[in-house]
Amino acid sequence: MKDINFKHNNKFVRKIEKIEWINKTLYIEGHAYIPGNSLETKESINKDVYLINTVNKRVITVPVNIKKREDVSFVVNDSNNYDWSGFEIFINYDEHKVKELGYGIYELWMKVTVGGKILGDFKIGGPIPGSNPRTHFKNTESLRVFPKYNRNWDLILEVSDITSFVSSVEINNDEMQIYGSTIFPLEECNILFKNWDNKLERKYPIHEYASSSIEAPENVTLNSSSVNYFTMKIKLKDFSELLSDDESKVSCYILYNKKRTPLTLIKNERYQSFIFDKKEIAIKQNNAGNLTFYKSLTVSPIVQKLVLNKKNINIRFKVHNSYVFQFNSVEDTYLLNFRRLK
Structure with a gap:
């Protein structure tokens, strides 16, 4: 035009x-x-x-x-x-x-x-x-x-x-492991964890990982002839120090040539949140699409099983101690009140 x-x-x-x-x-x-x-x-x-x-x-x-x-x-x-x-x-x-x-x-x-x-x-x-x-x-x-x-x-x-993306985040005992891909040379890269509100940050090196073990998100490609697959580990105790406030968040970036570049979480679906130090840590995108960890005040109950029969709905769920301890006392429990429609 x-x-x-x-x-x-x-x-x-x-x-x-x-x-x-x-x-x-x-x-x-x-x-x-x-x-x-x-x-x-x-x-x-x-x-x-x-x-x-x-x-x-x-x-x-x-x-x-x-x-x-x-x-x-x-x-x-x-x-x-x-x-x-x-x-x-x-x-x-x-x-x-x-x-x-x-x-x-x-x-x-x-x-x-x-x-x-x-x-x-x-x-x-x-x-x-x-x-x-x-x-x-x-x-x-x-x-x-x-x-x-x-x-x-x-x-x-x-x-x-898209220069770098996350394929998965896994929690194993006291460690968190991140898998992903980037177009940048791994030996010159770090993952930067940054808490913007508290002005805290830490960087960790990333290491080569077998490409066959990393599943790329659907319909997403890196526009480069050279794609490097990586992994990194961080102790949850070290990670939790970045989430020092009761409600805070930490966003992740690839640090290359002293420049902060996005570490994109492709699918904006909720990952399985994890519990550490009596707090729930949710894994999501932030507004810019970067991998971000959000810390909550309490841990939400997790539904494990739901069975519906003619008269009742039976729900089994797991509740963390921190959720129960927010109340002075628990006199009775009412979860849901359903009326089956004819």
């Missing part, structure tokens, strides 16, 4: 209400308007959305739907009509033209035309409502796609190679 000159119009009041991944499609929902400029009829409005790689300057258009938002007119209440200020944007990473944008930092721009006249251009942005406006990483084949905000609350997409 030929070069397009954009100029951000600060008069636009913009807001993103939702960002979510639907398979490999990034779905963005929000609204935008200029106070005093009515958006009364859908037929008179045109919205075009451009995805721009700011590194290589490639530009494509992506699908956008105009969405009715009577609530915006009601909330603004300035005698103007903003009913058609809403939008839905779809960025499908199965599409060839999206993949061809390459690596870099992407910006999203919208051009709004009303009655054949250009109302203006603006960067898609405005934080998601709520206490946690962070967006979430997604991997697609060999790419890491991380939607996030810059300091002006403009939405940007950080797109890069």
Whole structure:
């Protein structure tokens, strides 16, 4: 696409209400308007959305739907009509033209035309409502796609190679062992454990491991002719010192050439959490997709068996001492009250 000159119009009041991944499609929902400029009829409005790689300057258009938002007119209440200020944007990473944008930092721009006249251009942005406006990483084949905000609350997409990923995390007695793959030479790499909140970190060397013993996540490849399979061990006692607070988290990275690079946990499914020092440690992705350990105040009960018959549901579960000890006393136990529907 030929070069397009954009100029951000600060008069636009913009807001993103939702960002979510639907398979490999990034779905963005929000609204935008200029106070005093009515958006009364859908037929008179045109919205075009451009995805721009700011590194290589490639530009494509992506699908956008105009969405009715009577609530915006009601909330603004300035005698103007903003009913058609809403939008839905779809960025499908199965599409060839999206993949061809390459690596870099992407910006999203919208051009709004009303009655054949250009109302203006603006960067898609405005934080998601709520206490946690962070967006979430997604991997697609060999790419890491991380939607996030810059300091002006403009939405940007950080797109890069997957350079290292975790295949499995195993807990054996007093040790934790991590298995994975990386494109970097193992002798020059360490795994960096970092607690950002407490400003604590430790690094540990990684070692070569037989590739036949490591199962790569489905539909994920490292974009390199040389892939190195690794493992590393850490004593749980040493690891727990990084999780010093009652509720804290530790994120993991590959340290190569003194540079911190992502250690990606591909599947965002819950691993089997483990118990150490009377606390539950959950293994998940953080917002950027890195392997992260979360420490909880108490240990959740674990369901071991569930049997349903005509009258009852029998559940067997395991409870850690720390869960029981949070109560002053236990007089009786009621787990669930089910009524079987006919």
